[in-house]
Amino acid sequence: MSKTHSLLILPGDGIGPEIMAQARRIIDWLADNRGLEFDISEDLVGGCAYDAHGVPLADETLAKAREVDAVLLGAVGGPKWTGVDYDRRPEAGLLKIRKELELFANLRPAMCFEPLVDASSLKPELVSGLDIMIVRELVGGIYFGEPRGIETLPSGERRGVNTQVYTTSEIHRIAHVAFDLAGKRRGKVTSAEKCNVMESGLLWREEVEVVSKDYPNVELEHMLADNCGMQLVRAPKQFDVIVTDNLFGDLLSDVAAMLTGSLGMLPSASLGVKGGGAMYEPVHGSAPDIAGQGIANPIATILSLAMALRYTFELGEEADLVENAVNAVLEGGMRTADIMQPGKAKVSTSVMGDAILREMEKLNG
Ligand SMILES: NC(=O)C1=CN([C@@H]2O[C@H](COP(=O)(O)OP(=O)(O)OC[C@H]3O[C@@H](n4cnc5c(N)ncnc54)[C@H](O)[C@@H]3O)[C@@H](O)[C@H]2O)C=CC1
Ligand SMILES: CC(C)CC(=O)C(=O)O
Numbered sequence: 001m002s003k004t005h006s007l008l009i010l011p012g013d014g015i016g017p018e019i020m021a022q023a024r025r026i027i028d029w030l031a032d033n034r035g036l037e038f039d040i041s042e043d044l045v046g047g048c049a050y051d052a053h054g055v056p057l058a059d060e061t062l063a064k065a066r067e068v069d070a071v072l073l074g075a076v077g078g079p080k081w082t083g084v085d086y087d088r089r090p091e092a093g094l095l096k097i098r099k100e101l102e103l104f105a106n107l108r109p110a111m112c113f114e115p116l117v118d119a120s121s122l123k124p125e126l127v128s129g130l131d132i133m134i135v136r137e138l139v140g141g142i143y144f145g146e147p148r149g150i151e152t153l154p155s156g157e158r159r160g161v162n163t164q165v166y167t168t169s170e171i172h173r174i175a176h177v178a179f180d181l182a183g184k185r186r187g188k189v190t191s192a193e194k195c196n197v198m199e200s201g202l203l204w205r206e207e208v209e210v211v212s213k214d215y216p217n218v219e220l221e222h223m224l225a226d227n228c229g230m231q232l233v234r235a236p237k238q239f240d241v242i243v244t245d246n247l248f249g250d251l252l253s254d255v256a257a258m259l260t261g262s263l264g265m266l267p268s269a270s271l272g273v274k275g276g277g278a279m280y281e282p283v284h285g286s287a288p289d290i291a292g293q294g295i296a297n298p299i300a301t302i303l304s305l306a307m308a309l310r311y312t313f314e315l316g317e318e319a320d321l322v323e324n325a326v327n328a329v330l331e332g333g334m335r336t337a338d339i340m341q342p343g344k345a346k347v348s349t350s351v352m353g354d355a356i357l358r359e360m361e362k363l364n365g
């Protein structure tokens with residue numbers, strides 16, 4: 001009997017529902033054409049959950065997320081919720097689900113599809129063949145550290161506080177993920193922090209060094225995070241795996257996105273302990289500037305689904321099918337607006353979805 005794969009879909013806000021609709025069509029196609037059984041549920045997260053329930057992540061939604069094999073999330077946030085308290089903002093819902101499921105390892109692969117080599121803002125020779133894995137610590141650091149808040153001082157002046165904090169065990173577990181991955185790739189880890197000015201950065205460097213002793217075949221290089229940002233746009237192919245904290249990983253992965261042509265291309269997997277939960281999400285946000293226009297690029301979400309197929313559902317062939325279909329569509333010249341190039345055909349979100357499904361049909365034989 002075939003196994004049932006349970007998946008909770010959380011489209012979220014802005015372009016979230018638009019891009020998720022295309023991922024959903026791919027899941028339905030896989031169920032119809034590859035004999036797979038999915039148990040799909042859908043719920044609210046972010047601003048839409050706040051509007052419905054007064055909180056960006058309802059307890060019932062979190063409970064569902066704990067039960068399923070994987071969560072596929074679109075994006076949260078938008079100007080509508082700017083005045084809402086931080087603990088009820090859409091983004092707080094995303095942080096909460098990551099934290100509650102203990103999804104400490106965020107894998108953000110920045111790969112340049114060959115047909116998009118000219119779509120990058122960098123010279124083609126810098127990005128052709130690019131394949132970097134950013135491993136971002138996801139449930140610690142300054143997004144979660146205490147104390148935090150905005151206080152009014154006796155002088156009447158206001159003071160904003162956030163705290164960067166990491167412990168040995170938090171650094172060790174993310175470093176192990178990075179070294180394990182590097183061992184299966186090109187054997188190099190670059191650890192990025194700011195140990196020149198931050199004690200938490202010094203601890204990070206020292207503890208990554210400790211973990212590296214378990215991996216004699218993996219080269220470890222330390223790099224200050226600001227230099228890492230610069231090197232990513234100067235000579236990105238020098239990197240294999242970059243391991244870094246929550247804040248720097250957030251920034252460096254947006255930088256890396258542009259090497260691939262667009263933020264709309266970058267998928268991610270948020271993983272916890274073995275056998276625990278997993279969440280798959282594009283790297284980009286809710287893109288309020290283009291929401292509702294039907295022009296968003298669904299590929300980051302579709303590739304996030306492919307990561308779920310590969311890492312959680314152990315459906316490597318289906319993951320290849322999705323990724324090869326994306327490559328074939330790009331090869332054929334279709335582009336959403338964000339990756340548009342001269343001489344190519346500009347298409348909408350749903351036409352991109354149609355094209356990927358057509359290629360899957362063809363590749364499926
Ligand atoms: N994982 C998540 O849910 C994230 C949520 N956010 C939230 O999203 C909201 C907007 O944030 P921004 O700083 O504008 O970042 P963003 O990632 O939403 O957008 C940045 C730029 O990239 C473009 N873009 C992003 N995704 C795209 C796609 N799939 N196709 C085509 N173009 C795309 C947007 O149009 C915009 O010009 C904020 O509320 C922010 O907090 C931001 C990042 C991640
Ligand atoms: C809520 C933010 C931390 C989301 C974000 O920018 C990200 O995870 O990349």
Ligand SMILES: [Mg+2]
Pocket residue numbers: 250251254283
């Ligand atoms: Mg980000």
